[in-house]
Amino acid sequence: MLPLCVVFSVLAAWFSVECNPSPVLGDVVVDRYEIPKDCAREAKTGDYVRYHYNATFTDGKTLDSSYEKGAAKVGLIGEGRLIAGVDKGLQGMCVNERRKITIPPHLAYGSSGAGDVVPPDATLVFDIHLLDLWNKADLVVTRTVRTPKHCKRSVMRTDFVRYHFNGTLLDGTAFDSRRVLDVL
Ligand SMILES: *[C@@H]1O[C@H](CO)[C@@H](O)[C@H](O)[C@H]1NC(C)=O
């Protein structure tokens, strides 16, 4: 037996019937206008994300902005905690990517809107810059950049070590740089 949706799609070709029952726009429209060359991984359900955004109405009027709040937003994808359209629109995003997500009302605040802030049936545009991405299942990843030719002894537990480090966030921003003496 054919799934109902397929049957409707075939009918749609004949009678211009919409298989997707959603009003206005069927889904979010994503414009990935800046994709970084290096994209080790893409945001998916269960990931935590940190991003800057400017939210506007279709006429360009500002609704909300993380820049104005002075802090990037942290969210969890695919768990129903974000505006539905933002949740969908963040899927597959790379760190350092910028994308514009146009969200139809039914995936935002619907026909009721939100107080005096969002009128009924408003389409929202989120301009998003993804800064960070992590998941509870993440492990520490180590990559050896250079090993000396002669290595008589490698580090073990309880060794004292002296080293330099540069600490950067996933988006490349430096957060710390030090020379330390430590014990493992
Ligand atoms: C948001 O708007 C500010 C000010 O116009 C701009 O500097 C920033 O790049 C924008 N950010 C995003 C993610 O669109």
Ligand SMILES: *[C@@H]1O[C@H](CO)[C@@H](O)[C@H](O)[C@H]1NC(C)=O
């Ligand atoms: C840290 O960054 C500085 C400046 O870019 C560089 O000279 C140095 O080699 C780096 N140190 C390490 C441990 O990566």
